Every structure is written in structure tokens, then in C-alpha cells.
Amino acid sequence: MAWEFRKLAPGENVAVETQRDPFAAPKWAPPVWHMPEGLVLLVNAVRVLVRTVVFLVRNIVPVSAASALAWSGYAYGWTVPVLVLALVGVGLGVWAAVDRPSFVRWIARPVRSWWRMAFVYRRHWQPVLVTAGLTKTHHGREYLPSLVRVRCSPTSDRVLVRMLKGQAPDAWERVAVNLAHGFGATLVRVRDGDRPGRVWLEFVRTDALAEPIPALPVPDASEVDLSGLMIGRCEDGSPWRLRLLGTHVLIAGATGAGKGSVIWSTIRALLPLMLSGLVEVWAIDPKRMELSFGRVLFERYGRYSSDPSGGMVKLLETAAEDMNERAERFAGLTRSFTPSAEFPFRVIVVDELAFLTAYCPERDLRKRAESALAVLTSQGRSVGYCVIGAQQDARKEVNNLRNLFPDRIALRLDEDEQVDMVLGDGARDRGALADQISSVPQIGAGVGFVRLETSPDPVRVRAAYVSDADIRQMVALALPDLDVEGAA
Structure with missing residues (x-):
């Protein structure tokens, strides 16, 4: 459609649509x-100057170094900057x-972070975000989220983004797969x-x-911290530290997912304090397989029960009674x-909660077990x-008591909806893809996602x-006079 400018009065330039019909009413537009x-x-010129100053301030070190080398080369010849660079x-x-x-x-x-920010993320930022639908266009002007900072670790990059006004993190979570393919990553979490x-x-x-x-080495007693036992590794390469003091831990995973790895790594980290008498482990083993390897260890430095006719429930009730007595002594x-x-410090390990709360054939035992666990x-x-x-x-x-476990670990699960059942609503949308963990033991056993009481974001570990053999070595360390092979 054609437009023309008409001057109505001094200082009033009005853009109006050109009409072929001389009898048509004019369409007025705001003044231009x-x-x-x-x-x-x-x-x-002011904009260019401001951007130049901002660039110089943000890159003061490399700009200063380059300027000094250039000046020394100009003043003393090229051998001086070459010698400085060599030194x-x-x-x-x-x-x-x-x-x-x-x-x-x-x-x-820092150098790697700068390099990846300049030549990976900033270079592909605009086309990837446009394709993913994270930009907005208004009156012909494109609005793009800002890239603030990049931090690199040996296995991952953390990119800080300033979103558009009115944009929510959910918009980024929905296109996480697009971002992963766009920047050449295997996975993206928001x-x-x-x-x-x-x-x-x-x-x-x-x-x-x-x-x-x-298996991690058995630590010294002075290195054991009940608020952070080292039992594995996080996705970023840092140690995975599991807190036991002041919390309870729920471990959920399909058969062969590696629940035993979490349990035995925790017991291995606790072993020095068990030997010193500061920690007791009470093991309840309905399957009579996983924890039975350390039965003599638990009977010496705690308690053990695998009796399906009432012994396991009785052990839970004894723990609840002792806990109440301790609470009365500590009151005030x-x-x-x-x-x-x-x-x-007493750690109650139950290898299969479902047997006590749902699968036990005797209704009275199920109610007693659930009541003791709730207490x-x-x-x-x-x-x-x-x-x-x-x-x-x-x-x-x-297990309707899972909300009483502040810290939860989701190992390999069979269905995607089970992820939110274990870790809480929205955990899978935040990147806890526990249903996609490999079923091959060498690849996926022991791999899971942790959601702590203090943070809603799941961490892959x-x-x-x-x-x-490691368990037998632990038993031999704790009970040197025992015939480990005969006991096993």
C-alpha cells in the first residue's frame, strides 16, 4: 500500500494512505x-563510544597485554614481544x-570459558534461539535474550542467560532438546x-x-562427616556427598539399578565411625541377599534381622522405642x-521398604511396620x-511414607511418571531423566538423580x-579375628 506525506500546518507532517478514489475519506496516521x-x-557516535568503553572494561587484561606487546614491538623491535611471550x-x-x-x-x-563463549555460544546464539522460538519480533525489531556469562567444567558448561521481559524458565525447559542439538551438547538442563x-x-x-x-577407599575416622559422606561422583566431576545427619534418605530404582551400590558405599564411608562406636547400623534385609554379606559386621556394630515372621518389624519397633527414650532424655x-x-548415631537400613509396607502377607505386621517407620x-x-x-x-x-524422606535418590526407573513420584512434581521437566538411564549394568548401574531438601534441582550422580571382595575386606578390617570366607 502506498503512502504520502501531507503538510497541514507548519511543523505538522502527517502520513496518510494514498487513495485512488478521490471521494474516499482520508485515513489519518500519527505525525511523522x-x-x-x-x-x-x-x-x-555516542552508542559506538559507549560500546567501545564497555568492551575495553570487560576485557581490560587481554587488551592491556596486547597493547603493551604492540607498543614494545613498535619501540624496540619484534624480538622483545617474542621474548616476553616465550617467558x-x-x-x-x-x-x-x-x-x-x-x-x-x-x-x-577462564580461558576455555572465554573461548567457548566467543566461538561456540555467541557465534550460534541468534540462529539457535530463533529456531527454538525463544526470540520475539515486534514492529519489525527482533528481541533476543542476552548471553551474560559462561563457566566451563571438565564435562559441562554453565551459561547464564538474561531472559526477555515476561519470559519464564518453562519456555526454555520445553526447548531443551533443541538447545542441546543447536550447541552440540548431549543434554541441557535449566x-x-x-x-x-x-x-x-x-x-x-x-x-x-x-x-x-x-569402591572408594575407607576414609580415616577424622575425615568422616555425617553431613557429607563421599560415596560417588557427580556429573560435573565433583565428589558426591550424601548427608545422613538430620535427614532420611529414600532410594528408588528398578531391579539392577544399583541400590546396593548406594547402600554399601554409604556403609563403607561410615565404617571408621562404626569401629569407634559413634555410629551403629541396624540392617533390615527382607530379601536376605544384599545385606547378608555384612551380617557379622552389623551384628557386631549394630543389629541385623531378616526374619519375615516378625523379627524385622520388632527391630523397627525397638528402634522407635529407643528413639523415644532418647528424645525424653534430650528434651529441654x-x-x-x-x-x-x-x-x-543410628542408621536404620531397610533394603526393601515395599515388603514391610505392602507385600508382607500378614496385615498386622504391615500396620506395625508402617507405624514404626512413620515414628x-x-x-x-x-x-x-x-x-x-x-x-x-x-x-x-x-509406600505412602515417601514424603517423610527429605532427601531422595531416583536410580533407573521403568516409567517416566515414576520420576515425579519419587523426586516430586516437575523433577523430570528439570532434567531428571531417570527413566532413560541405561539398563546395561556397566553403563547405568548406580547412576541416578538426587533431589535434596534444600534444592528443587535434581543432580545426576x-x-x-x-x-x-570389597565387603569381605570391610568385614576383615572390622573383625580381624573372624574367618571371613567361612562366615560368608
Whole structure:
């Protein structure tokens, strides 16, 4: 449609649509103001100047170094900057050889982060976001979310993004697959940012959990921290530390998912405090297979029961009674628990919760077991009791006490809806793809997602594999006078 400008009065330029019909009523439009060319050039010059200053401030170190080298080359010849670069290279090499962790922290990772931000994310930012539908166009102008910062780890990148006004993290979660393919990552997760209007995008480049992790060394007693037992590895390569003090842990996973790896890695990390009398492990073993390898260990430094006719339920009720007695003694004296020889920290390990709460043929035993578990999980945290429960079936009718377990671990599950049943609503949308974990033991056994009480974001982890030989070695360490092979 053609337009023309008509001047109605001094200073009034009005754009109107050109009409072929001379008798048609005119269509009026807002006034069009013409900006002087000098003012346009001045505004653009200011914008360029501001952007240049911002660039120099953000890149003050490399710009200063490049300027100094250029000036020295101009003033003294090219041999000076070449010699300086050689000395810097030798110094960096010596630093990397002497103290590699600090070199990686202060040099390698920042440089790699800058490189990937410039040549991976910023380079492909606009086309990938347009294709994924994360941009908006209004009156011919394209609005694009801003790339704020990139942080690299050995296996993944964390990208901080400033979203568009009115945009929510859900919009990014829905196109996580598009972002992964667009930037060449195997997986993308969306995390809350450091302030409203920002999100972190976790681009997983390589799988640090693809290979089985051998059993971790038995730590010294002074290194054992009940608020963070090292039992495996996180996806970013950092140690996986499981908290037991002041919480309860639920482990859910299909057959062969690696629940035993989590349980035995935890017991292995607790072993030094068990030997010193500060920790007791009460093992309840309905399957009579997984925990039976350490039966003599539990009977010496705790208790053990695999009696389906009532012994396991009686052990739970005894634990609940002892917990109530301890609570009465602590009432009005202390609000925090510290393990001691008189009041050790007690870990109640139940290898199959569903047998006690749903599958047990005797109705009375099921009710008693559920009542004892409810008492322990609702009141035991503050007085030094921790329940570690493992189950295969994630349905609510099988275990309606799962909300009493603050910390939950989802290993390989059979169905996608089971992920939210274990970890809570929205966990799968946040990246907890427990239903997609490989069923091949060498690849997927012990791999899972952890959701802690303090954070809604699931973390991908893998527990170390504790073999039968490792368990026998633990028993031999705890009971040196026992014939381990004969006891096994």
C-alpha cells in the first residue's frame, strides 16, 4: 500500500494512505517527525563510544597485554614481544607442572570459558534461539535474550542467560532438546539464575559417569562427616556427598539399578565411625541377599534381622522405642545432636521398604511396620536417627511414607511418571531423566538423580560399586579375628 506525506500546518507532517478514489475519506496516521541528520550521527557516535568503553572494561587484561606487546614491538623491535611471550609460556608451563589445580582454576578454565563463549555460544546464539522460538519480533525489531556469562567444567558448561521481559524458565525447559542439538551438547538442563529474570543453562558435553566407579577407599575416622559422606561422583566431576545427619534418605530404582551400590558405599564411608562406636547400623534385609554379606559386621556394630515372621518389624519397633527414650532424655537440654559412645548415631537400613509396607502377607505386621517407620522418619532426625529405605516400586500405594524422606535418590526407573513420584512434581521437566538411564549394568548401574531438601534441582550422580571382595575386606578390617570366607 502506498503512502504520502501531507503538510497541514507548519511543523505538522502527517502520513496518510494514498487513495485512488478521490471521494474516499482520508485515513489519518500519527505525525511523522524528521530527526536532523547531525543528531542521528551524534547519537550513533555516542552508542559506538559507549560500546567501545564497555568492551575495553570487560576485557581490560587481554587488551592491556596486547597493547603493551604492540607498543614494545613498535619501540624496540619484534624480538622483545617474542621474548616476553616465550617467558610467559615457560612460566605458565612451570605453574601447570607444579600446581595444576590452581593453574586450572585461574588460567585454563577462564580461558576455555572465554573461548567457548566467543566461538561456540555467541557465534550460534541468534540462529539457535530463533529456531527454538525463544526470540520475539515486534514492529519489525527482533528481541533476543542476552548471553551474560559462561563457566566451563571438565564435562559441562554453565551459561547464564538474561531472559526477555515476561519470559519464564518453562519456555526454555520445553526447548531443551533443541538447545542441546543447536550447541552440540548431549543434554541441557535449566536451572534458576542468580536473580529473577535469569536462568542457568547446563550444557553437558561428555558423560563423566559412563564408566563404573570402583569402591572408594575407607576414609580415616577424622575425615568422616555425617553431613557429607563421599560415596560417588557427580556429573560435573565433583565428589558426591550424601548427608545422613538430620535427614532420611529414600532410594528408588528398578531391579539392577544399583541400590546396593548406594547402600554399601554409604556403609563403607561410615565404617571408621562404626569401629569407634559413634555410629551403629541396624540392617533390615527382607530379601536376605544384599545385606547378608555384612551380617557379622552389623551384628557386631549394630543389629541385623531378616526374619519375615516378625523379627524385622520388632527391630523397627525397638528402634522407635529407643528413639523415644532418647528424645525424653534430650528434651529441654539440647536442640542439636552430636554422636557419642553413649548416644551413637543410628542408621536404620531397610533394603526393601515395599515388603514391610505392602507385600508382607500378614496385615498386622504391615500396620506395625508402617507405624514404626512413620515414628522414626517423622521424629528421629533431631535425636540422631536416620532411615535409609530402598524400594523398587515407586507407586504411592506401595509406600505412602515417601514424603517423610527429605532427601531422595531416583536410580533407573521403568516409567517416566515414576520420576515425579519419587523426586516430586516437575523433577523430570528439570532434567531428571531417570527413566532413560541405561539398563546395561556397566553403563547405568548406580547412576541416578538426587533431589535434596534444600534444592528443587535434581543432580545426576553415580555411586561407587562395592564388590563382594570389597565387603569381605570391610568385614576383615572390622573383625580381624573372624574367618571371613567361612562366615560368608
